Amino acid sequence: MENSLKINKTTIVVKKGDITKENVDAIVNAANPYLQHGGGxxxxxVKDxxxxxxxxxxxxxxIGRVEVGNAVYTTGGNLAKYVIHAVGPKWGEGDEERKLRNAIYNALKLATELKVKSIAIPAVSCGTYGFPKEKGTEIIINTIVDFLKNNKTTLELIKCVDIDxxxxxxxxxxxxxxxxxxxx
Incomplete structure (x- = not known):
């Protein structure tokens, strides 16, 4: 059973699964500043x-590079309408918590600007970037909740999805x- 919470008109859902199999308007990619999509x-x-x-x-x-904490988008190929590339911090680079909050906030803001109704978000920075998983997932959930409480959005469904x-x-x-x- 999936865990969920509705805030205003948006439902947050936690789900174990493959983010590339989610039926959503946008998928958030845990990206690096140069958008070279080689792992995780x-x-x-990008593989297919x-x-x-x-x-x-x-x-x-x-643009040269995407600053840590920012997000940009491309089309989503056969996965979704958009892929929103959120650049989270590497653990140990300094000010990681603020940078992760900014990456998630900016991804949600961009999704709203694109008039996205549904989005799937992985645990940005909690894989190869080494951000402690419990701390990172808490920051991501809290940032989503804060965003929904303090901003108008087109988002109706936010799925926090990971295979781990x-x-x-x-x-x-x-x-x-x-x-x-x-x-x-």
Whole structure:
């Protein structure tokens, strides 16, 4: 059974699964600043969708790099309408918590600007970037909740999706903590 919480008109759902199999308008990619999608979630997203890497390369030619904490988008190939590339921090680089909050906030803001109704978000920075999973998933859930409480959005469904049991457990724990303190 999926764990969920509704805030205003948006439902947050925690789900174990393959983010590339989600039926959503946008998928968030845990990206690096140069949008080279060679491993983890990024590789899963582009491996059958070379157009996403081609668009990423063109974008980087224009802007140089994406700053940590920011997000940009490309089309989503056969996965979704869009892929939103959120650049989270590497653990140990300094100010990681603020940077992760910014990456998630900016991904949600961009999704709203694109008029997205549904989005799937992985545990940005909690894989190869080494961000502690429990801390990272809590920051991601809390950022989503804060965004929904403080911003108008087109989002109706936000899925926190990952294949890693520890990450899913972290998302569930964080969402349950919010539910215990929620008065929405």
């Amino acid at each position: 979630v990024a590789w899963a997203i 969708n070379p157009i996403i890497q081609k668009e990423s390369d063109r974008l980087i030619m224009e 049991d520890e990450v899913v457990e972290g998302f569930n724990k964080a969402l349950n903590k919010v539910k215990m303190n929620f008065n929405g």
